[in-house]
Amino acid sequence: MSKYLINRYKTLEVYVPGEQPKDMEYVKLNTNESPFPPSKGVLDRISSEEVSRLNLYPDPECKKLKQKLAELYNFNTENIFISNGSDEILSFSFMAFCSEEVGAVFPNISYGFYKVYGDLYDVDYKEMPLKKDFTIDINDYLNVGKTVVIANPNAPTGLSLSVDDIEKIVISNPENVVLIDEAYVDFGGNSCVELVRKYDNLLVVRTYSKSRSMAGARLGYAIGSKQLIEDLNRIKYSTNPYNINRLTLAAGEAAIDDNDYYMSCCNEIVKIREYSKKKLSDLGFEYLDSDTNFIFAKSSIIRGEEYYQKLKQNGVLVRHFSSPLISDYVRITIGTKEQMDMLFDITEKILQEVSL
Amino acid sequence: MSKYLINRYKTLEVYVPGEQPKDMEYVKLNTNESPFPPSKGVLDRISSEEVSRLNLYPDPECKKLKQKLAELYNFNTENIFISNGSDEILSFSFMAFCSEEVGAVFPNISYGFYKVYGDLYDVDYKEMPLKKDFTIDINDYLNVGKTVVIANPNAPTGLSLSVDDIEKIVISNPENVVLIDEAYVDFGGNSCVELVRKYDNLLVVRTYSKSRSMAGARLGYAIGSKQLIEDLNRIKYSTNPYNINRLTLAAGEAAIDDNDYYMSCCNEIVKIREYSKKKLSDLGFEYLDSDTNFIFAKSSIIRGEEYYQKLKQNGVLVRHFSSPLISDYVRITIGTKEQMDMLFDITEKILQEVSL
Numbered sequence: 001m002s003k004y005l006i007n008r009y010k011t012l013e014v015y016v017p018g019e020q021p022k023d024m025e026y027v028k029l030n031t032n033e034s035p036f037p038p039s040k041g042v043l044d045r046i047s048s049e050e051v052s053r054l055n056l057y058p059d060p061e062c063k064k065l066k067q068k069l070a071e072l073y074n075f076n077t078e079n080i081f082i083s084n085g086s087d088e089i090l091s092f093s094f095m096a097f098c099s100e101e102v103g104a105v106f107p108n109i110s111y112g113f114y115k116v117y118g119d120l121y122d123v124d125y126k127e128m129p130l131k132k133d134f135t136i137d138i139n140d141y142l143n144v145g146k147t148v149v150i151a152n153p154n155a156p157t158g159l160s161l162s163v164d165d166i167e168k169i170v171i172s173n174p175e176n177v178v179l180i181d182e183a184y185v186d187f188g189g190n191s192c193v194e195l196v197r198k199y200d201n202l203l204v205v206r207t208y209s210k211s212r213s214m215a216g217a218r219l220g221y222a223i224g225s226k227q228l229i230e231d232l233n234r235i236k237y238s239t240n241p242y243n244i245n246r247l248t249l250a251a252g253e254a255a256i257d258d259n260d261y262y263m264s265c266c267n268e269i270v271k272i273r274e275y276s277k278k279k280l281s282d283l284g285f286e287y288l289d290s291d292t293n294f295i296f297a298k299s300s301i302i303r304g305e306e307y308y309q310k311l312k313q314n315g316v317l318v319r320h321f322s323s324p325l326i327s328d329y330v331r332i333t334i335g336t337k338e339q340m341d342m343l344f345d346i347t348e349k350i351l352q353e354v355s356l
Numbered sequence: 357m358s359k360y361l362i363n364r365y366k367t368l369e370v371y372v373p374g375e376q377p378k379d380m381e382y383v384k385l386n387t388n389e390s391p392f393p394p395s396k397g398v399l400d401r402i403s404s405e406e407v408s409r410l411n412l413y414p415d416p417e418c419k420k421l422k423q424k425l426a427e428l429y430n431f432n433t434e435n436i437f438i439s440n441g442s443d444e445i446l447s448f449s450f451m452a453f454c455s456e457e458v459g460a461v462f463p464n465i466s467y468g469f470y471k472v473y474g475d476l477y478d479v480d481y482k483e484m485p486l487k488k489d490f491t492i493d494i495n496d497y498l499n500v501g502k503t504v505v506i507a508n509p510n511a512p513t514g515l516s517l518s519v520d521d522i523e524k525i526v527i528s529n530p531e532n533v534v535l536i537d538e539a540y541v542d543f544g545g546n547s548c549v550e551l552v553r554k555y556d557n558l559l560v561v562r563t564y565s566k567s568r569s570m571a572g573a574r575l576g577y578a579i580g581s582k583q584l585i586e587d588l589n590r591i592k593y594s595t596n597p598y599n600i601n602r603l604t605l606a607a608g609e610a611a612i613d614d615n616d617y618y619m620s621c622c623n624e625i626v627k628i629r630e631y632s633k634k635k636l637s638d639l640g641f642e643y644l645d646s647d648t649n650f651i652f653a654k655s656s657i658i659r660g661e662e663y664y665q666k667l668k669q670n671g672v673l674v675r676h677f678s679s680p681l682i683s684d685y686v687r688i689t690i691g692t693k694e695q696m697d698m699l700f701d702i703t704e705k706i707l708q709e710v711s712l
Contacts (some may be wrong), residue, residue, distance in 0.1 A: 015593055087597070095365075245403070
């Protein structure tokens with residue numbers, strides 16, 4: 001830290017992304033990436049001709065991509081916001097809709113970045129405890145009079161709320177924005193995007209990072225009322241108008257045309273997830289009933305941190321969170337069947353060693 | 357605007373990027389892009405294989421690109437910060453180093469975004485008037501006790517300060533950051549990057565958008581003391597850790613290997629600029645003695661706005677600023693010789709019409 005950093009950021013606790021060690025080739029099951037590559041249409045679209053135009057600025061309005069997304073969801077382009085990964089939408093939303101006066105609420109076990117944004121933007125936020133079974137108690141979010149932020153399905157639990165429950169939350173907080181982060185919804189969750197047609201205070205956030213195999217391209221989008229999207233644009237045009245590069249825009253457009261491919265990848269991941277649940281049961285693990293591309297699981301034989309460490313020594317990365325509430329668990333991304341079988345073989349070996 | 361937007365942003369005046377009209381094919385001389393494509397190494401690097409890995413997150417530390425830039429400038433990687441276009445560094449720097457208490461100073465005629473960031477982050481900023489000849493009076497920046505932000509060369513004037521002048525400013529403000537925005541320095545300005553070895557309070561900001569033909573890739577970098585770079589990382593890891601996508605990182609690495617190509621493009625642009633100055637003189641224009649890839653020029657025959665409009669009607673875009681201090685001028689980006697000749701032919705026609 002320099003002596004020049006202004007005071008308010010000196011004690012900031014930053015977000016720590018999943019590790020990306022380079023000392024060996026790992027089976028990466030730690031950052032919820034898709035194990036499948038982008039579609040052929042995306043590969044074809046990023047041609048030499050496309051790359052040769054990189055001397056020109058991208059379209060700051062992202063018109064073509066907005067048009068594609070608007071058609072896909074049957075909304076107008078004025079209901080769509082495009083961002084450099086969905087983290088950027090979350091950041092802009094905390095800026096635009098939260099403050100010391102306008103507080104925020106979100107679950108105490110959820111995407112770790114919500115708390116970071118809360119601290120960064122001096123938001124008076126409250127973390128609502130999950131129930132003992134790790135589900136969200138929707139009563140905590142009814143009539144709260146603060147901005148509501150919920151990941152649905154939630155991470156790292158993988159558990160979903162119903163659209164009816166989301167609607168109750170949206171209706172009961174008419175003076176506040178309800179942000180539903182649907183990063184993982186394509187793997188079996190319940191999208192509330194249709195509610196945007198009825199409620200001006202609902203913002204639904206999506207990403208290309210998981211179900212569209214493009215974590216490396218950095219592309220997120222939000223669907224909301226014209227006015228909420230205008231607010232996000234106001235923040236964008238005050239920070240970084242050219243926030244999306246040309247190649248990511250092109251890839252994002254091409255991916256929509258190949259929607260069937262991505263939905264079949266999701267189906268495949270769901271199949272491997274259900275297979276993995278069975279394998280984990282056989283190995284004596286408990287897990288939450290995930291609607292996502294990861295499983296939150298714990299063993300009665302080995303503690304979460306030790307299991308994570310031993311997997312890493314054996315070339316498999318999963319994610320472990322040190323928070324005492326969930327430190328027994330690891331979050332395992334669903335990879336290919338081959339990757340999962342490797343995980344299970346190594347796990348069997350680890351459990352045998354530990355049991356000796 | 358929605359009723360949910362928090363009060364502090366309700367009156368924000370956002371940045372307006374140069375127009376990108378799509379109604380016809382324009383000769384684009386309005387956003388200071390390079391007329392030359394990226395190098396062959398960049399085209400080769402963005403292969404299908406590279407694109408097929410987009411399912412994986414990029415390296416949030418941008419290690420390889422930092423290594424390349426560190427070698428190019430003979431610094432350590434800890435002195436390099438990478439960003440989603442240099443606008444993002446400016447935004448992060450205003451966040452990190454400016455506030456209501458720690459004010460900022462910058463020229464009243466300069467990159468329009470400084471003022472936007474000042475407003476966005478509630479900074480107590482002061483705009484220092486340029487001298488009558490549009491040069492910066494360095495006395496305005498000595499011992500100011502505020503964060504100093506100067507584009508060198510300045511835009512839209514194209515005029516440079518010497519490294520000695522920059523050093524005086526840096527020395528006289530030891531308790532504040534001095535940010536030098538060198539977006540246009542490769543076209544003949546004086547880089548102060550070597551001063552970073554001596555002064556902990558100097559941050560030099562660069563971009564791939566102009567001299568490296570990659571406005572479409574969104575890539576900027578800063579060079580500064582380890583501590584200043586740590587501060588910028590603190591903001592990055594609190595807002596958007598994966599701020600640079602994989603393809604832009606790859607393109608940025610490949611471009612460094614092709615440095616000679618880009619420097620020869622710069623030389624070519626400088627040649628066309630000097631040719632253009634002569635042509636503008638012949639057409640009766642006055643202009644400032646640009647060190648950049650644009651010329652700030654005015655005619656005694658036609659007002660800036662009218663000239664801009666008539667050029668647009670004839671298929672040529674230049675940039676006009678409505679601020680009364682500079683409304684007589686237009687900013688003309690240096691394109692290819694063919695593009696410039698087209699501009700001059702049309703200008704001659706316009707001037708004849710106006711003189712009738």
